[in-house]
Amino acid sequence: MFGYLEIISYLCSVIQKGSRRLLWVAEKYKISLKTTQTQKKIMIDYSLTMKGNPSDPAAAKRAYAQVQIKETYDLDKLSKHIAMHGSVWTEDIVAGVVKKFCKCVEELIIGGCKVELGDLGAFYPAVSSIGARTYEDFNPANNIKKVRANFSRGEKFKNLRNSDLPVEFNLVLTRNEQAKAKKEVYK
Secondary structure: OOOHHHHHHHHHHHHHHHHHHHHHHOOOOOOOOOOOOOOOEEEEEEEEEEOOOOOOOOOOOOEEEEEOOOOOOHHHHHHHHHHHOOOOOOHHHHHHHHHHHHHHHHHHHHHOEEEEEOEEEEEEEEEEOOOOOOOOOOOHHHHHEEEEEEEEEHHHHHOOHOOOOOOEEEEEEOOHHHHHHHHHHHO
């Protein structure tokens, strides 16, 4: 029915153009967009920590916000989440597309290509190497130790305070304070 490239293209267009595109596609192809997810308030949990200035150790410490991760989404959970957003594809198809996408990005990076993903950002190749005394002494088999994929965020993801989604903040205890509180409760 649909090939991987069509599905990846569709997912990228949904990310780039937002849900209006999804609604247009659903209307055009008479696809029902049932969703079981209720609209939840989206909040970033943060705690406060006092940090000093490394370039001026004598300066007074200042309070800074530090994000507290609520949960981690692995591929299966992310695929299910995408499918719940009114996608015409089920979570197993989304997971398959993402796995194929990762393999293709790996192949392209190893081939020396940059992979741009619109608002999300771009993957590009980088190497870590040990220096040789001269150009003639440099041997990639011995001197290049790692080939990795670097990622640079797209403009939209550089500051999500400018997102179409409302950004709200929720002050919570630090992980250490949470652990101490648990000990007190379960004495």
